[in-house]
Amino acid sequence: xxxxxxxxxxxxxxxxxxxxxxxxxxxxxxxxxxxxxxxxxxxxxxxxxxxxxxxxxxxxxxxxxxxxxxxxxxxxxxxxxxxxxxxxxxxxxxxxxxxxxxxxxxxxxxxxxxxxxxxxxxxxxxxxxxxxxxxxxxxxxxxxxxxxxxxxxxxxxxxxxxxxxxxxxxxxxxxxxxxxxxxxxxxxxxxxxxxxxxxxxxxxxxxxxxxxxxxxxxxxxxxxxxxxxxxxxxxxxxxxxxxxxxxxxxxxxxxxxxxxxxxxxxxxxxxxxxxxxxxxxxxxxxxxxxxxx
Amino acid sequence: xxxxxxxxxxxxxxxxxxxxxxxxxxxxxxxxxxxxxxxxxxxxxxxxxxxxxxxxxxxxxxxxxxxxxxxxxxxxxxxxxxxxxxxxxxxxxxxxxxxxxxxxxxxxxxxxxxxxxxxxxxxxxxxxxxxxxxxxxxxxxxxxxxxxxxxxxxxxxxxxxxxxxxxxxxxxxxxxxxxxxxxxxxxxxxxxxxxxxxxxxxxxxxxxxxxxxxxxxxxxxxxxxxxxxxxxxxxxxxxxxxxxxxxxxxxxxxxxxxxxxxxxxxxxxxxxxxxxxxxxxxxxxxxxxxxxxxxxxxxxxxxxxxxxxxxxx
Ligand SMILES: Nc1nc2c(ncn2[C@@H]2O[C@H](COP(=O)(O)OP(=O)(O)OP(=O)(O)O)[C@@H](O)[C@H]2O)c(=O)[nH]1
Ligand SMILES: Nc1nc2c(ncn2[C@@H]2O[C@H](COP(=O)(O)OP(=O)(O)OP(=O)(O)O)[C@@H](O)[C@H]2O)c(=O)[nH]1
Ligand SMILES: [Mg+2]
Ligand SMILES: [Mg+2]
Numbered sequence: 001x002x003x004x005x006x007x008x009x010x011x012x013x014x015x016x017x018x019x020x021x022x023x024x025x026x027x028x029x030x031x032x033x034x035x036x037x038x039x040x041x042x043x044x045x046x047x048x049x050x051x052x053x054x055x056x057x058x059x060x061x062x063x064x065x066x067x068x069x070x071x072x073x074x075x076x077x078x079x080x081x082x083x084x085x086x087x088x089x090x091x092x093x094x095x096x097x098x099x100x101x102x103x104x105x106x107x108x109x110x111x112x113x114x115x116x117x118x119x120x121x122x123x124x125x126x127x128x129x130x131x132x133x134x135x136x137x138x139x140x141x142x143x144x145x146x147x148x149x150x151x152x153x154x155x156x157x158x159x160x161x162x163x164x165x166x167x168x169x170x171x172x173x174x175x176x177x178x179x180x181x182x183x184x185x186x187x188x189x190x191x192x193x194x195x196x197x198x199x200x201x202x203x204x205x206x207x208x209x210x211x212x213x214x215x216x217x218x219x220x221x222x223x224x225x226x227x228x229x230x231x232x233x234x235x236x237x238x239x240x241x242x243x244x245x246x247x248x249x250x251x252x253x254x255x256x257x258x259x260x261x262x263x264x265x266x267x268x269x270x271x272x273x274x275x276x277x278x279x280x281x282x283x284x285x286x287x288x289x290x291x292x293x
Numbered sequence: 294x295x296x297x298x299x300x301x302x303x304x305x306x307x308x309x310x311x312x313x314x315x316x317x318x319x320x321x322x323x324x325x326x327x328x329x330x331x332x333x334x335x336x337x338x339x340x341x342x343x344x345x346x347x348x349x350x351x352x353x354x355x356x357x358x359x360x361x362x363x364x365x366x367x368x369x370x371x372x373x374x375x376x377x378x379x380x381x382x383x384x385x386x387x388x389x390x391x392x393x394x395x396x397x398x399x400x401x402x403x404x405x406x407x408x409x410x411x412x413x414x415x416x417x418x419x420x421x422x423x424x425x426x427x428x429x430x431x432x433x434x435x436x437x438x439x440x441x442x443x444x445x446x447x448x449x450x451x452x453x454x455x456x457x458x459x460x461x462x463x464x465x466x467x468x469x470x471x472x473x474x475x476x477x478x479x480x481x482x483x484x485x486x487x488x489x490x491x492x493x494x495x496x497x498x499x500x501x502x503x504x505x506x507x508x509x510x511x512x513x514x515x516x517x518x519x520x521x522x523x524x525x526x527x528x529x530x531x532x533x534x535x536x537x538x539x540x541x542x543x544x545x546x547x548x549x550x551x552x553x554x555x556x557x558x559x560x561x562x563x564x565x566x567x568x569x570x571x572x573x574x575x576x577x578x579x580x581x582x583x584x585x586x587x588x589x590x591x592x593x594x595x596x597x598x599x600x601x602x603x604x605x606x
Contacts, residue, residue, distance in 0.1 A: 029330040032524035035321060098522065099557060099586070100402030129586070131410075131441035136434025143433075184560040209402065213524020214327040215561045236401060239493035240533075241526045264401070264432070 012060040014051045021045060024068060031244030031281045032213050037251060041071045072278045076247050078254045083203040083230050091175045092165060094198055096227060097207035098219060099182030102235035106207055106261055107179045108140040109269040115146060120174045124164030125150030126157040126197050127181040137179055144266050158196045185222030194227055203230040206253060210236045210243035220252035229253040235261030242281045306348055307355065312341050315359050326603050327566030329525045332573050340366060360604060367603055370569060371596045373578030377552060380419055382513065383484055392477040394485045398503060399518035400530055401491030404556035404583055408518055409486050410442035414588035417446060417453040421483040426473035427459035428466040429490040436461065439488060467506040474510060487512060494533035504541035507548055516580065517550040519571055520557045527570040550575055556583035563602040
């Protein structure tokens with residue numbers, strides 16, 4: 001509502017700008033955006049606008065609105081090229097992330113997405129840690145009719161990843177998606193394992209839960225330092241969560257958000273739309289007009 | 294030296310202006326620790342209300358006065374208001390020759406099944422006979438996940454008795470829970486642990502189904518499993534789970550969440566704010582914190598530890 005309010009103010013001065021910024025910042029903090037990023041946004045907008053310097057006649061409202069939206073879009077879009085699988089090549093995509101963020105579910109969603117577009121896709125379960133992990137992937141893959149590889153007896157995920165990828169490469173698969181166990185930066189061994197599983201993937205996808213709060217930044221940074229992240233998927237966007245915490249991953253990894261998860265079913269995967277995302281984050285539907293200008 | 298003297302207020306009565314900046318900083322500090330934004334605001338406002346007009350002791354800074362007041366307030370929120378002694382309660386129902394039933398609920402992927410299994414380990418160590426009811430009949434691998442845990446838990450203890458009650462996928466969870474409890478009763482189990490599917494708090498059909506499971510089976514305890522990683526959503530999740538238990542129950546005296554397990558506590562460093570958000574929102578005790586992925590990673594929460602982490606610069 002804050003950004004709409006600006007249209008009702010008769011005079012736009014530094015004080016109005018301050019109130020406006022305060023409201024926007026509160027909305028962002030409520031959406032779990034990192035405190036430091038919110039602080040930066042506030043300063044950047046202030047610098048960009050410089051009320052007293054604006055010559056009379058210039059539409060101050062427009063200038064402010066544009067500055068806010070530019071900053072928000074900068075938060076969610078790093079402006080780098082998104083990974084695209086290459087036809088005729090063997091594209092290996094590895095999934096990593098915190099425990100329970102939605103990796104296994106999203107792996108199958110993504111495989112299904114590519115399969116429908118005509119790619120030859122398969123799944124490798126390199127999670128030997130979580131109870132029932134292979135059954136989970138197997139049941140999902142079976143439902144989606146996607147070939148999979150995994151083992152009930154082999155306990156070394158590095159070994160399985162290697163075997164699975166080699167097998168599918170030989171069989172001419174174009175996209176090989178590797179699921180891994182959940183892990184976190186505080187357990188060095190888990191990170192070491194991730195580095196070993198990661199045998200030159202063409203893309204490493206970091207899966208983040210939309211409900212994550214202020215711990216997101218440190219975790220994202222640690223994941224990126226251990227294994228170069230190329231893309232981000234934010235899951236559980238079908239709920240009430242705005243996903244503002246997860247965008248810390250964009251700043252920490254300089255990687256784009258490519259999809260959002262919007263449910264537990266296989267087709268619940270949508271392309272990331274910065275505009276809609278920012279709107280939801282601000283808790284309003286009233287900036288659509290602004291973004292077109 | 295200068296900054297030291299700058300803040301000295303001596304015997305002067307505290308005014309709102311004195312507090313404004315200190316409280317603004319405190320609020321931001323709490324949000325950085327992952328306390329929900331609105332709760333941070335409320336807390337700071339109520340601290341301000343109590344402090345305005347009070348005299349600060351000589352040589353005491355506003356900052357330390359605020360910190361002290363905040364510390365007391367945090368401690369009060371985090372200290373359980375009801376006594377929690379699951380073992381004693383289970384002993385009681387043993388005397389009544391009926392199994393004690395605990396239902397684990399929460400949103401997707403927070404650690405319900407894993408921490409149910411840790412709770413099971415703890416109960417087995419205390420000599421109880423436990424039945425696990427696989428009432429997540431939706432998520433792929435949910436039943437197998439519990440089967441692995443039951444196998445592990447049986448292998449761990451010499452005399453442990455833990456069994457899985459499952460009816461596969463796609464079935465009505467409330468009915469399975471009912472059958473499991475009856476089975477538990479006939480076979481002299483002390484405790485029945487009911488695993489449920491994860492669900493988003495706004496998903497009405499799924500929330501109705503959960504409420505039905507609860508009103509049909511009347512578990513002794515409803516434990517909400519929430520992860521320490523969660524930010525502002527902690528408030529919404531708990532509010533809406535409670536609301537759904539109330540609105541969809543059709544009962545005169547509807548149930549609510551009786552306690553919380555705060556999971557993934559090992560993943561957040563000192564950003565422990567979710568503990569506060571959850572305790573503040575429900576007024577219910579945090580029964581355990583999950584501190585890892587093995588069976589022994591289930592601990593009692595130390596209020597002083599949380600308060601210290603929250604206030605630490
Ligand atoms: N509502 C909703 N649920 C989701 C979404 N994505 C995943 N989930 C659910 O979140 C839970 C965890 O998902 P998993 O795919 O098992 O997560 P994971 O990251 O593989 O978990 P670990 O392997 O244990 O680290 C499951 O209940 C999924 O059904 C989503 O976009 N929306
Ligand atoms: N680091 C850490 N991981 C945990 C903890 N508790 C659970 N996990 C992990 O979190 C992931 C999800 O746990 P589950 O028990 O499957 O979660 P759930 O709530 O039952 O998930 P759904 O049934 O899919 O909604 C698993 O990888 C667990 O090992 C904890 O205290 N610390
Ligand atoms: Mg998984
Ligand atoms: Mg579960």
